[in-house]
Amino acid sequence: MEFGGYIILGAVFAGLLFLGAAAVLWWAYRDGQFSDLETGSRTIFDDEEEPEGEQTDFFPKQNPEKPDEAPRRGE
């Protein structure tokens, strides 16, 4: 195949990929993924086990809040 042939083939596949991405973006919009980003950014926290506002990683045995014990918060 010559260069031009590859370009056409490439354009077809790139177009399909682009349409796929556009469809996903459309789904995300319709699903309301972008409507409440403030709450969305907090979905990684969990009130029970790993709440917002508390650090969850320290060097071993160096948690300043619990200097006497190895385990950290949430324990």
Next chain:
Amino acid sequence: MSFPSTLTEAMSPTAEPKGDLWAKLSEVDRSMKVLGVFFIVCGLLWLMLGTVFALVASIKFHNVDFLGDSEFWTWGRVRSAHLNAMIYGWAFNASFAVAPWIMARLCRTRVRFTNIFLFGGIFWNIGVAIGVYGILAGHKVGVEWLEFPAYVTPIIAIAFAFIGVWVILLFRWRQTGHVYVSQWYFLAAFFWLPWLYAMAQIMIVFEPARGVVQALTNWWFAHNVLGLWLTPIAVGAAYYLIPKVLGRPIYSYYLSVIGFWALALFYNWAGVHHLIGGPVPAWVISAGTVASVMMVIPVIVVAINHHMTVVGLHREGWASPTIRFVVFGAINYTAVSLLGSAMALRSVNEITHFTHFTVGHAHHGVYSFFTMIMFGGIYYMLPRLLKREWPSAMLISVHWWTTAVGVTLMVVVLSIGGFVQGMQLNAIDPETETAAFEFMEVMRNMIPYTVMRSMTGVLITIGHVAFFINIVWMLLQRAAKGSDSKPTLLTPGA
């Protein structure tokens, strides 16, 4: 609660109402234990092997005869063995450990059918082992980043298919409404890679394209492994780990969404900048250069988010091994990407191309950025999977200082050396109007830099040994006993 027992039932869109599979974080961790530990151990072994290859290849730059009498250890083979062991061995295994674990936590679902993933993982590692052996035995394909012999690539592609399908199933089982930005990144990466790998294999090995199209395919693939696999995995992991460890949400979540879509749009065009000066139509190069510069947008967005989330919490962050590694990686993501955009300009590329500068840039990207974030992820992940502390804070410190200092020095040394090399290679003697330096002269002038590079390599090796000991020690420790050695981080009874 009734769970469908077969895979087909589980995939049916009406099978499970939301909520049935909802799991506590500690339950998610427990269900990911076997997978996580398997991939961390595999990745660790490849990291150690890749480090040995790296040292041998580096020493050969200044002691050419080193191991020169064995064809297995000639530079052309060891160098490729290093690259492939590090990328397909270490980087992919680390990604398979960290990304699906974060994905499962964000989906809040008990993971199931883990055998699919494990099966893919086992064959992936068998494939990489055969491939690296094939390279050392002299069967390699002479295309950078695709050196695995043709007889092994189908195994790798099929293994990835199992892994990718499982991760997409995992997303399908999500129990949460909102799709967090890390999930976007991971999902995209697991979609993109099989397409990249299959295309590159077909167009280079099985049904080779002719002429420059082959070179274009080569660099489209090689740059996209970095841009559409390593980058989304590491950026997605940082988007989870930084706010999670510090307990503070991302600075601007709105920007993070724009950043993801900008990366999806621009990054896959950028690879052509590796062929600046090559016999490729000029408009193709220009398109690649424009896309490389457009990458400044998502990079700045990610930089604002990662750095502003940490601002004001530096002391807290320093107390966390995860944050040390991840923030180091995030800082270097900003640096390496902006440098990369600059290197894609024709005038800069004329000097840096074909020099140590490019090698330094590659290590800046794959090590300072990607690998450091994966180290951070593993420091956060393993205590939660195994429910025990890291055995030694000292070994973590050693690992942190040697790798952070080592790789920074390496990048600086290679960048300066590469720049000098580029200037000397391009220099013209004004009187004779021919090259001012002989090629061998330039090579000899590089020896001080390559010696320093090997020394930074030794420093990094010390760090990897510390990491290795810490992980093996942790795995061999008996499960937590008594109150003063209680497992870390997790809720009681979990």
